[in-house]
Amino acid sequence: MTQNIDDLLPEGLEDRLPQSARAAARIEASILHVLDSTGYDRVRPPLVEFEAGQAQRMAGEATRGQFRFTDPASLRTLALRSDMTVQIGRIAATGLADAPRPLRLCYAGQVARIKGDQLDPRRESLQVGAELVGTDTAAAAAEIVQLAIASLEAVGATGISVDFTLPDLVDTLAKAELPLDPSQVEEVRRNLDAKDAAGLRKAGGEAYLPLLYAAGPLEDALRRLDEVDAGGVLDSRMDGLRMIAAQLGDRARVTLDPSERHGFEYQTWFGFTIYVDGLRGALGRGGTYRIGGTDEAATGFSLYPEDFVEAVKADEPARDALFLPPGHDAARAQELRGQGWRTVAALDAADEGRALGCTHVLRDGQPVAY
Amino acid sequence: MTQNIDDLLPEGLEDRLPQSARAAARIEASILHVLDSTGYDRVRPPLVEFEAGQAQRMAGEATRGQFRFTDPASLRTLALRSDMTVQIGRIAATGLADAPRPLRLCYAGQVARIKGDQLDPRRESLQVGAELVGTDTAAAAAEIVQLAIASLEAVGATGISVDFTLPDLVDTLAKAELPLDPSQVEEVRRNLDAKDAAGLRKAGGEAYLPLLYAAGPLEDALRRLDEVDAGGVLDSRMDGLRMIAAQLGDRARVTLDPSERHGFEYQTWFGFTIYVDGLRGALGRGGTYRIGGTDEAATGFSLYPEDFVEAVKADEPARDALFLPPGHDAARAQELRGQGWRTVAALDAADEGRALGCTHVLRDGQPVAY
Incomplete structure (x- = not known):
């Protein structure tokens, strides 16, 4: 057998050999079964779409991270999908525009990006998720968070924890409770996200300093958030978080980092990240958002189970042959x-x-x- | 809801809405179950690889039909996969080089190409298949043909027919029975493939004319082929075809078009195309080949069930909710x-x-x- 440079795979792209492929197939099928049994219909968008269409729905920036190339048929730029959520939003807005709401859709497929990052060098991963289109209420968020947890329970994950966030927190407070000049908002947001107290002061966001210390177990964090929000503009949000957590019971540890924005740039009032014991990085995230183009409310989550597959593949039961x-x-x-x-x-x-x-x-x- | 140019999908790329996605998922899972139960281990290669590596294994030409782009990490050209068979060959030659032979691998995934053709305008399709690595005997071919048929039976296809071919027929005859100058071989092959009698005469291939009329039901075609092959250089091949067909019993109609080469450019002694009633085009093909780079013998098949999914999606049973x-x-x-x-x-x-x-x-x- 020869082994030469052409046998190598590009950085961040890998083969799944039988043990790993088997674990991945079992995990994908188990999650899809949970989603299907909870009323979510599967759809399958294409691997490749026009870049412009995706950019419109991803608020621009993110398409920079996509593999892009010219379509010889249309002479327009195409992009390999990097996030199926965007595609599900397009389907809800076009092919399923007339389907009754709330519309429950699910999906599973490979996505790719041009660059990995320090936390995850992978450039391709399996994305599995569900979108609840037409609603972004606390009840919708509760269904979606429970579904994400049920998906992980179905694949045998243990020690599940969920970290809530309030992605539009600064915008909400800046309009009422803790006024900011519109020109300051972005800077305050960035410094909060970076947990940078000095930067926050410099940006004129002293009043926001307590938010830096408002992260932790849900009830503690809500208490501290309540102290910041004397006027109660966050009351309905806080009630929503309590309701979502109450429905989870003891299925997951729940924390709140109210000003965490990273990864939630396109979410509206609610976002969450999900972790399991034994894996360093997040296994998925979700929240409420508006579908680009139509502005329809939606709530959803995505799981990226690559690390989980690698962690459990050795436990796949031996099989007779x-x-x-x-x-x-x-x-x-x-x-x-x-x-x-x-x-x-x-x-x-x-x-x-x-x-x-x-x-x-x-x-x-x-x-x-x- | 708005509808604008950015809602459109590129030509030849489509969404599968719930009915179609459900049929596709059922068909994919049923085929993979047949392959798994016959000892084929699933592997999952990446969506994207170096173009040069794929070109080496695809004998060059075919990568012209792939979506290609520059990798910012390596500055080399990457290509979106257009045929997973090539990737399975690479896996057999690298990650599974030391696995015992014969090595049975299967796969399912999306593949894409830059241009559709008149018969099939699709630029993306599901490819599901199996590769038997380390052997290309008649017994290997018989297992693969039966597996392709069992896969279609499992998804409810009826009226299955299989068209055999002998991809290296001209090369074999030219060396012995019906001598040709090496410079004539390609021209004779092309005219046979095009069923062009005048062209064949012009290329000095008069002796090959009977092959134009040797297509039809297997036994008839073999009888005519036997007349051409007075010296018996094709005897072992003809015995192989009879053995493969005998094992099929009445599960499929079997025909032979001995000089058909289109789609079998990389096959060695045996190729087959598979059809089902009610669909105009082929549902898949397979045959014996050598893995690019290592030259290891292999036998396999691929199904492209897109048209079949569309044909049966309306028959998916209604479900209670x-x-x-x-x-x-x-x-x-x-x-x-x-x-x-x-x-x-x-x-x-x-x-x-x-x-x-x-x-x-x-x-x-x-x-x-x-």
Whole structure:
């Protein structure tokens, strides 16, 4: 066998070999089953779309991270999808514009980006998620958060924690409780997101300093947030968070980092990040948003289970396999497959079942353990 | 809802809406189940690879049909995959170079190409297939043809027919039975493939004229082929075809077009195309080949079930769905999902089950038909 430069894969792009592919397939199927059984219909958008259409729905910036190329048919720029959420929004706004609301859609597929980052060097990953289109109420958010957790429970994840955030917190406070000049808002937001107290003061955001310390277990964090919000403009949001958390019971630890914005640039009042024990990075995120172009309210979540797949692949149960020797009865083999046996047929006399990973051999029409 | 140019999809690229996505998911899962139960391990190659690596394994030409772009990380050209077979060959030659042979691998995923053609304007399709690496005997070919047919049977296809071909027929005859100057071979091959009798004569291939009329039901075609092959250089191939066909029994109509080359440029002694009643185009193809780079023998098939999905999507069985009114018992709903119910929960008092497509409503903890 030769091994040369052309056998290598580009940085951040990988093959899933059988063990990993099997874990990924099981995880994808289990999550899709949860979503389907909760009324979410699967849709399948294409791998590639016009860049302009995606840019419009991604608020511009994000398409810079996409693989882009010219379409010889239209001479317009195409982009390989980097986020299926955007595509689901387009489907809701076009092909399913007339479907009754709330519209429940789910999806699973590969997405790619031109650059990995320090936390995750991958440039391709599986994205699985659900979108609830036509509503962004606390009840919608509660359904979506529960669905994300049920999805992880279904694949055997343990120690689930959810970190809530309020993506438009600064905008809301700046209009009422803690007035800011519109020119200051972006700077205050950025410094809060960076947890930079000095920067926050410099930006004229002293009043926002307590928010830096308002992160933590939900009830503690809400208490501190309440102190900042003397006028109560956040009351309905805080009630919403309590309602979502109450419905979770003890299925997940819940924390709140009210001013976390990173990854939630396009969310409206509610965002969440989801973690499981044993994995450093987030497994997914979600929240409320408005669909680009139509401005329809929506709530959804996406999971990126790559790290989880790698963490659990070694635990995939071993499987029996039945070797079918040369001259075996094909009808009997078919019958045994129908009973759940996995078979491996000899193609010539030199093939040997154990060497091919088989646990059993067919003798006189019966599977016999090696 | 707005509808503008950015809502459109590029030519040849489409969304699968729920009915179609559901049929596609069922078909993909059914085929993968057949492949898995026959000992084929799934692998998942990436969407994107270096163009040069793919070109080496695709014998060059085909990468012209791929979406290509520069990798900002390596500054080399990447290509979006257009044929997963090439990727499986790479995996067999690299990550699974040391796995025992014969090595059985399967795959399913989206592939894309820059241009559709008259027969099929699609630029993206689902490709599902299996590769048997390390062997290209008649026994290997028989397993692969049967597997392709079993895959179609599993998704409910009827009226399956298989058209065999002998891709290296001209090369074989030219070396012995019907000598040709090496400079004539390509021209003779092209004219045979185009069924062009005048062109064939002009290219000095008079002796090959009978091959133009040797297509048809397997036994008839073999008889005519035998007349051309007085010296018997094709005997082992003809025995192979008979053996493959004998194992199929009456599961498929079998024909032979011995000189058909289109689509089989990279195959060695055996190729086949598979059709089902009611669809104009081929549903898939396969055959024996050598893996680019290592020259290892292999046999495989690929199905492209897009047209089939569209043909059967309306037959997907209707499904019950249970509406969960406001204030329903969440634990009871979970229990019913565990029993196989698909639920749709009310998010506010205005939600109405029938309008959301539900067939049943939860009343006093029991599903009641509307």
